[in-house]
Each structure stands twice: as C-alpha cells, then as structure tokens.
Amino acid sequence: MNNNFLKSQFLLRDDITFLNFGSFGACAKPVFQQYQAFQLELEQEPVQFITVNGLQYLQESRAALAKYVNCNSKDLVYVTNPSYAVNIIAKSIDLKEGDEVLTTNLEYGACDKTWNYYCKKVGAKYIRQPITFPLTTKEQFVDDFFKGLTPKTKLVFISHITSTTGLRLPAEEIVAKAKSLGLMTFIDGAHAPGQIDVNLSTLQADIFTGACHKWMMTPKGSSFLYVKKELQHLFDPLIVSWGYEENLQSETQFLDYHQLQGTRDYSAFLTIPKAIEFMEENNWKEVSKNCRSLVQANSAKFCKLLNTKSIAPISDEFLVQLYSVPMKTAEPQKLQRLLFEKYKIEIPVMQLDDKIFLRYSIQAFNSQEDLDKLYEAIVDIKAKTNLIEV
Amino acid sequence: MNNNFLKSQFLLRDDITFLNFGSFGACAKPVFQQYQAFQLELEQEPVQFITVNGLQYLQESRAALAKYVNCNSKDLVYVTNPSYAVNIIAKSIDLKEGDEVLTTNLEYGACDKTWNYYCKKVGAKYIRQPITFPLTTKEQFVDDFFKGLTPKTKLVFISHITSTTGLRLPAEEIVAKAKSLGLMTFIDGAHAPGQIDVNLSTLQADIFTGACHKWMMTPKGSSFLYVKKELQHLFDPLIVSWGYEENLQSETQFLDYHQLQGTRDYSAFLTIPKAIEFMEENNWKEVSKNCRSLVQANSAKFCKLLNTKSIAPISDEFLVQLYSVPMKTAEPQKLQRLLFEKYKIEIPVMQLDDKIFLRYSIQAFNSQEDLDKLYEAIVDIKAKTNLIEV
Numbered sequence: 083m084n085n086n087f088l089k090s091q092f093l094l095r096d097d098i099t100f101l102n103f104g105s106f107g108a109c110a111k112p113v114f115q116q117y118q119a120f121q122l123e124l125e126q127e128p129v130q131f132i133t134v135n136g137l138q139y140l141q142e143s144r145a146a147l148a149k150y151v152n153c154n155s156k157d158l159v160y161v162t163n164p165s166y167a168v169n170i171i172a173k174s175i176d177l178k179e180g181d182e183v184l185t186t187n188l189e190y191g192a193c194d195k196t197w198n199y200y201c202k203k204v205g206a207k208y209i210r211q212p213i214t215f216p217l218t219t220k221e222q223f224v225d226d227f228f229k230g231l232t233p234k235t236k237l238v239f240i241s242h243i244t245s246t247t248g249l250r251l252p253a254e255e256i257v258a259k260a261k262s263l264g265l266m267t268f269i270d271g272a273h274a275p276g277q278i279d280v281n282l283s284t285l286q287a288d289i290f291t292g293a294c295h296k297w298m299m300t301p302k303g304s305s306f307l308y309v310k311k312e313l314q315h316l317f318d319p320l321i322v323s324w325g326y327e328e329n330l331q332s333e334t335q336f337l338d339y340h341q342l343q344g345t346r347d348y349s350a351f352l353t354i355p356k357a358i359e360f361m362e363e364n365n366w367k368e369v370s371k372n373c374r375s376l377v378q379a380n381s382a383k384f385c386k387l388l389n390t391k392s393i394a395p396i397s398d399e400f401l402v403q404l405y406s407v408p409m410k411t412a413e414p415q416k417l418q419r420l421l422f423e424k425y426k427i428e429i430p431v432m433q434l435d436d437k438i439f440l441r442y443s444i445q446a447f448n449s450q451e452d453l454d455k456l457y458e459a460i461v462d463i464k465a466k467t468n469l470i471e472v
Numbered sequence: 473m474n475n476n477f478l479k480s481q482f483l484l485r486d487d488i489t490f491l492n493f494g495s496f497g498a499c500a501k502p503v504f505q506q507y508q509a510f511q512l513e514l515e516q517e518p519v520q521f522i523t524v525n526g527l528q529y530l531q532e533s534r535a536a537l538a539k540y541v542n543c544n545s546k547d548l549v550y551v552t553n554p555s556y557a558v559n560i561i562a563k564s565i566d567l568k569e570g571d572e573v574l575t576t577n578l579e580y581g582a583c584d585k586t587w588n589y590y591c592k593k594v595g596a597k598y599i600r601q602p603i604t605f606p607l608t609t610k611e612q613f614v615d616d617f618f619k620g621l622t623p624k625t626k627l628v629f630i631s632h633i634t635s636t637t638g639l640r641l642p643a644e645e646i647v648a649k650a651k652s653l654g655l656m657t658f659i660d661g662a663h664a665p666g667q668i669d670v671n672l673s674t675l676q677a678d679i680f681t682g683a684c685h686k687w688m689m690t691p692k693g694s695s696f697l698y699v700k701k702e703l704q705h706l707f708d709p710l711i712v713s714w715g716y717e718e719n720l721q722s723e724t725q726f727l728d729y730h731q732l733q734g735t736r737d738y739s740a741f742l743t744i745p746k747a748i749e750f751m752e753e754n755n756w757k758e759v760s761k762n763c764r765s766l767v768q769a770n771s772a773k774f775c776k777l778l779n780t781k782s783i784a785p786i787s788d789e790f791l792v793q794l795y796s797v798p799m800k801t802a803e804p805q806k807l808q809r810l811l812f813e814k815y816k817i818e819i820p821v822m823q824l825d826d827k828i829f830l831r832y833s834i835q836a837f838n839s840q841e842d843l844d845k846l847y848e849a850i851v852d853i854k855a856k857t858n859l860i861e862v
Contacts, residue, residue, distance in 0.1 A: 093515040106518040106735055114515055118508050124692065125483040125504055128496040129818050132692070165713045165734030172712075192734065197714040295735060302514065302522070303736035322562075322586040323555045344495055344555030344582065345685060346693035350737060390615065427520050 088364065088446040098422075099452045101429040103443035104248065104273065104404050107296040116356045117301045120349035132345070139352045140341070146355035147306060151275060152291070153282040153357060158308045159340040160351040164272040167291035167307040168193050170340065172200040173270060174317045175237065179205035182234040184265075186227060186251070187212045187435065188244045193270060197239065207234070215408075217394040222251040223261060237266045240294075240415065242280075243273035246434040248404030248441050249394055250278065257287050266313075272305075273297065276361065277370070277402050288313055295350070297403070297445075304350040309336065319343070349454045364446075373403045373444040380442075380453045381405050387460055388440070389472040406432070406439035409469035414438050417469050425459040478663040478754065478836040488812075489842045491819040493833035494638065494663065497686040506746045507691045510739035522735070529742045530731070536745035537696060540851035541665060541682070543672040546723060548698045549730040550741040554662040556710065557681035557739065558583050561658060562590040563705045565627065569595035574625040574655075576617060577602045577825065580635045583660060585768050587629065597624070605798075607784040610642040614649060627656045632670075632682075633663035636824040638794030639784055640668065647677050656703075662695075663687065666751065667760070667792050678703055685740070687793070687835075699726065709733070754836075758824045761823050763793045763834040770832075770843045771795050777850055778830070779862040796822070796829035800861035804828050807859050815849040 094100050100108070100256055109117070120139070124131040140160070148155035161167045177183070187210040197208040211230030217223055227240075238260040242253045253269050260267045268289040274280050276297030282290055290308040294300040309317065314336040319326055327337035378396050385392050394400035410416050411417050414431040421427045426461040432439050442456065464470050484490050490498070499507070499580050510529070514521040525569065530550070538545035551557045567573070573587055577600040587598040587753040598606040601620030607613055617630075633641045644661050650657045658679040664670050666687030672680055680698040704726040709716055715728035768786050775782050780798040784790035801807050804821040811817045822829050832846065856862050 093512065095516045098517060100517075102519050108521055109515050114511075118511065121504075121508065121691070122483065125499050126485050127488060127490075127818070128498055128692070128725055129492050129820075130812075133497055150474045162736050163734035166711055169711045192713040195714070195716045199708075199716060293735070301511070301520070301737055318589075321556055321559045322589045323559075324585070326585045326589060344553035345683070346552050347691055347740060390570040420522075429516070430519075 085447070085449055088369065091364075094445050094447065097454050099425075099427045099428055101427060101442045101444075101448065101452060101456060102431045102447075103445040104245070104296065104441060105430060106302060107293075107299055108445075109301055110299040110357065110360045112360055113300055113353045113357045117349050117353050120352050121347060124347065124349065136348065136352070140348065143352050143354045144352050146358055147294070150354075150358050151280045151282050151306075151308070152284070153308055154311075156336070157311055157314070158306050158350070159337055161291070161305050161307050161340070162303045163295070163305045164190075164270060164291045164293050165196065167305065168196050168270065168321045170307060170317055171194050171309075172318060175200075175266075176235065176316065177201060177204050177206035179212045180234055181206040181234060181236045181422055183239055184207050184227075184230045184235045185210055185239045186241070186244075188247050188249065188251075189239070189241055190245045190270065190272065191434075193239075206236075206285040209235075215247065215393045216391060218253055220399065223252050224255050227256060228259065231263070235265060237268060241273070242269050242271040243277060243402060243404070245273065246406065246432045246441070247393060248402075248438055248439075248443075249400050250402050251400075253287070254285060257285060261286065263285055275406070276357075276366075277404075282308055294354055294357065298354070298357045299360070300353045301350040304354065307340065323415075337453045358427065363406075369446045370403065373446065373448070374401065375400060376448065376450065376453070377401055377403060377405045377442075380450075380457075381407070383457065384440070384442075387457065387464075388470065403444050404441060405444075406441040409438050409440050411438055411469055412471070413469060417463070420463065420467075420469065421456075421459060425455070425462075427456055427459055429456065475837070475839055477775050478759065481750075481754075482837050484837065487816055489815075489817045489845050491817060491832045491834075491838065491842060491846060493838075494635070494686065494831060495820060495837040496692060497683075498690055498835075499691055499749065500689040500750045501749055502748045503690055503743045507739050507743050510742050511737060514737065514739065525740070526738065530738065533742050533744045536748055537684070540744075540748050541670045541672050541680075541696075541698070542674070543698055544701070546726070547701055547704070548696050549727055551681070551695050551730070552649050552693045553685070553695045554580075554660060554681045554683050555582050555586065557695065558586050558660065560697060560707055560710045561679055561699075563588050565590075565656075566706065567591060567594050567596035567626065570624055571596040571626045571829045572622060573598050573623045573627045573629055574617075574620045575600055575629045576631070576634075576641070578639065578641075579629070579631055580660065580662065581824075583629075596626075599625075605783045606781060606785070607639065607790055608647055610700070610789065613642050614645050617646060618649065621653070625653075625655060625776065627658060629658045629660065631663070632661040633667060633792060633794065635663065636796065636822045636829055636831070637783060638792075638796040638829075638833075639790050640792050641790075643677070644675060647675060651676065653741050660753065663794070666747075666756075667794075672698055684744055684747065688744070688747045689750070690743045691740040694744065697730065741767060759836045760793065763836070764788060764791065766834045766838065766840065766843070767791055767793060767795045767832075770840075770847075771797070772835040772849065774830070774832075774850075776856075777802050777847065778860065793834050794831060795834075799828050801828055801859055802861070803859060807853070810857075810859065811846075811849060815845070815852075817846055817849055 715732035
C-alpha cells in the first residue's frame, strides 16, 4: 500500500510530524465523514434517530465489532472510553476487606487511580507487582507477575499493550495461568484492537475493555466493554438510568444496564463497521506489519542516541506499533513542548514512577523520514540544551 | 421574528410536524456547524486539541455559560446529561440509613430510578410526595409538597420544569422554604435553560443541573452541573480518572474531579457560547414569548377534544413551551406510532404512574398550523379507531 495514499486518508495537519498516534488515535477520513453524516441524520429527526433508527444502527455496529473481536454481540456494550469501563467494573465487583487485585507496575495511571479509589473504600489492596526491565521472555514475565499472587488475590488486571512503556504484555499466558488458578481476569485492551488481533474467544478473559478511538481510528469516545455472560449480573450501571431494572431493549439486562446512559450523541459508536471496512479494504494486516518493521528498525538507534538500553527485546513478542525509549530528563514536559514548538514533532515524553520514556507511535501515514526528523531533533537538542541527560 | 427564517435555522425534516422539541431538542444550524468544525479541528491535531486548545475553549465555554446562568464559572462543570449529574450527586451525597430525599410524584423516571438505587443501598428513603391536580397556585403547590417533610428529610430534589407533565414548578419558592428549614436543595433543570431564565445567584439552590442540548439547542450530550462552592468537596468523580487527587487543571478540585473523564469528543460542550449568541442575535426572549402564547392559546381546545381537564391554570405561572394534555388510552405507544407514521407528527404520548399525557412542545419553528394538524389528526383518530377513550 502506497504511503502517500494512506496519508491522504487522514485529516492530520501537514506541518506536524505526528508520532503520537498512541494517545488519542486519529480518524480515518471515511470514518470521520460517516460520523458527521450520522450526526446530521440525528439532527434531522432527533426522536426517530435516538429512539429508533440509531438503536438499529447501534445493534448492527455491535454485531460488526463482535465479529471483529470474535465474541457474541450480546456480551459487549459500547462505553465512552476504557476508563469508563474500568469504573463500571471496579465499582461493582464486590471486593471485600483484604481482597487483592493483582496488576503490574506498568498500568495506565488513571486505572491505577480508579482501582485505588475503590479498593480503599472497602479495605482491599491493589498490588502493583514490579516487572523487571529489560523484559526477556514471556515466561520470565509471567513468573515475575505471579510472584505477586497470594491467597487473597481475587482478580488479575493487566494491560494487553501498556501505555507509557508501549509494550505488548503476554496477556494470553497470564489469562491462561490465572484461569488455572481460579482467578477472575480483566484485560485492559485500550491500545489493542486495530494494533493487534483481538480474539476474545481464544483469549478467554472474563472481562475485556478496548478503545476503538485509538488504533481502530474511530472518533474519540468510542470504546467497548466485554463481560463473559456468567458474570454480567455482577455489574450495576455506572449511570443508573432508564435501563435499570427494566427490560427495555428486550435483548439482555447487560445492554439495558450499560447502553442506556441518558441523552447523548452516540454517533461515534455507529462508525465502527465503517472503520473495520476501511481496515479490510486497505489491507491493514500488511500496513500493520510494515509499521512494526519501522518500529523495530529504529529502536536500537534511539536507545543508543539517548544512551539507554531497550526495555524489551526488539521483536514482535513485545513490540507492536509503539516504542518507548528510556531516557533521562529532569523536565519531560519542557522537552515535549520543545519538540512540538520548535521541531513540529508531536511525541510524548512520559513519566512512570521514576522512569521517563520518549514514546513513538507508527501508523499507516508514518515513514522513516518521520523518525529521521525525530532523530535529528534529539541530536540538536542534545547539542544545544541541557534538557537531555546522557 | 419571521417564523420561516427561524424554521430555516434548523435541520429538521420538512415532512414531519415536529411537536417534540422537549425530548432531545434540536440543534440550531450555526451551532451544529460549529460542532462539526470543532470535531474537524480535533482530528487535525488530536493531541493539541484534547490537551491544549480544546481545554482553552472549554474554559471560555464555561465562562459564557456561567454568565448566562449567573454563577461563578468555577462552580459549574460540563456533564453529558442531567442523568449523569444526578448520578454524581446521588452516589456521593452520603445518605444514612433512615434519611429521606423529598421529591414530587412528577419527576423524570430515570432520576427516580437513580435515587431509588442509591437510597436502597443505604436504607434511605426517596419520598415521592403526591401533588394534587389540577394545580391552582404556587402557594398551594408549596403546601402540598412540604406535607412530605419529616425530621428525617435531608435533601429536596425537584424539577424546575417537569418532563411528562411539562409544568414549570415553583422551584424558587421551594428552594427558599427548604433553605429556611436548613435543607439541602437540588434542582433538576433539564428543561430549564433556554426555556426560562435560569439565574443561579437568585435561585440559590445548592445543586442544579441543566441540559443545554434541549432548549439551548446545542448538540446532544451537553449539560452542566452546578454545585455551591461549600458543598463541592462532598462529590467524588463518577468516573475516577486522572483528575482524582491531583491538581491538573490548577483551577479547582471540582473541575479536576468531574471534567476529566477519559478520552472523549467534548466538542458539544464547546458550542455553548455559539448557542447563547444565536439566541441573543435572534431575540430569543421575544421568540419564547410567542411560543408561550401559542402553547396557551391551544391548550383548552385540546383538553376539550380529549374530554379532560387541564392539570394547571393556563398562565405563565405553570406553563412555558410545553403543554401536556391529560388523555385516556390503553395503548399510548401505539397511538404515538400512529401519529408519527400516518400523520407525520412527532409528539410523545407519555405515561406517569397511571396517567397518560399527550405533550406538545412549541419552539421557534412551530406555528398554529402545526397544532391544527395535530388537532385534525386527533379528530381523525377518534373517528376511525378506538385508541382514544373520551
């Protein structure tokens, strides 16, 4: 696939080197056009759209997504974002005093906050099990992780692909082992769908949330929550509304509880079939593969430039379309601003506990040239400022 | 103001007689155009929009809304819809066993569900105080309402304008009396802003939620929650995210807690200044006055046609731009569908406990002709079916 053609399929500004797809994604043009067309249809007859036609589109959209992630469409519901999904689960999962939620020290900070909040309410514990860097093998990771296991562990919560460190974690192996131990599993797949194949039937996690508005390229505010049928009864709606203790959709209580959340523009949810179609038409498996190659071809070079060691082996095992270069700076935000303002490069400089990472994302529209620009910018900043410690 | 010009300012279908503005409003064209322009700006640089420019627009938008409803902009935060706001409050208001929330039997069903859910959790009571129909005077209403007062009453929760019955309640008088009794007050203003003047400084309610996406004509999913400064510390975020126990916005904890709710398209919130400008430019006070006249000029006629009595005096005291005609039908949904499908009239036939109402809404684009069409349709249905009992 031609890189220029793919570039033309996004609305991103020409003057910016966009290496931060990971934070909020970016809509593919046909998806964005359909988003706004749904909004226009809504405004032409709000009552029919919100209560009749839109609900039909919503059902069709869930069916398409269910096929894409391989689950029953009755077991998934759209939510605004993964934080929303984590809040649904953490609020209702009925943790008791002393119970433990086992996770890693690599999770998304907002999720850490959610779990800490709800654990604190009941005297449960949120265990951020330290993972040793550099990662070596999946087996080593799994061993590291389950060192945090105790008889009090009730739930395993882990990212499919981490945010700050951009790592693909061995979620499949973690789920398998957790299941063999009788533990409930919840995978935070915020960065997963569209970046890797998500197959909920083979993964067999009890609970899974994924963002569509990142790597599936749909409008912001489109994500989903999957809960295994047997566990759905545990979760109350986060926003108690018409669907609570009613059978309005006459499909399932899960949908009644979580889909009806007051008046809102749910057009973003409806664009998911179009996004899946866009990926299929543009041979996205090949596109992703090329992006992964670009990620890996440049990683060692950046570690060398920043005088650090890669946090994972350079291979498909742990890397997909994100790469986080460890680095040292006393002023990460200042460095990020400088990269944007002076060099017109959009890239995050992120902090996780006491570590700093420069994280590049590679999507269809990126090329080697973009990473070369980043490289030159870092060389220049090293030469002219004290912002980067090497 | 020319009715045809105002009609041209909406996107509504020409072939439908739209008498249900009350349920979901409808966007004014300039507001809708700005909505989609913000979305395009977002897609051109998602990171800058979501984390920098958009936040600046958001602050400007809150400032404009604060001026419009006369409060400090630091005391209000955007929420998706009033249900969302009611859930924030009900989840955290710290009801104890035996405490009572005093409300009317005229409230929005989804809010009843929310309060029942949270009251049940702790053994508190949600008291739906019966209001006698027909309403006569504000004084009589206030007397009726406070018959539900007990030493256990902790909070008064009441609609500014009711949904199913379309009545303007004497919120000002209720708040004044509640305050003199030392009770906390929460006004559900879902239908208020844009339909009546909302002045939070003179109203003096402790908590107020309003929808902008109804009578202010902004896109769906734009509403606000106001909480008096002294009480803001009581309320945890409904979605615990980055803003929890942080000082991210360096404005107030109230904003940090409730404004940051994970990745979403918050463009709808940003259109509020444009909507206020639209109303000002089009002399909305005059437009509203004309709508109220139309509402009142037709109400007796419809009661007579349906052989029922008005639930309130036909005056500005209880009526604004909605009018609910009491009626009898065994099949309200079937009647509503028939009105839409055969007569192309969008109007709700709503149930509240054992009562049924046909509720018409009058907005800028409506005219006597629309109500005449409704009248003729009812005459026809009465003649040809058994759907309406008289």
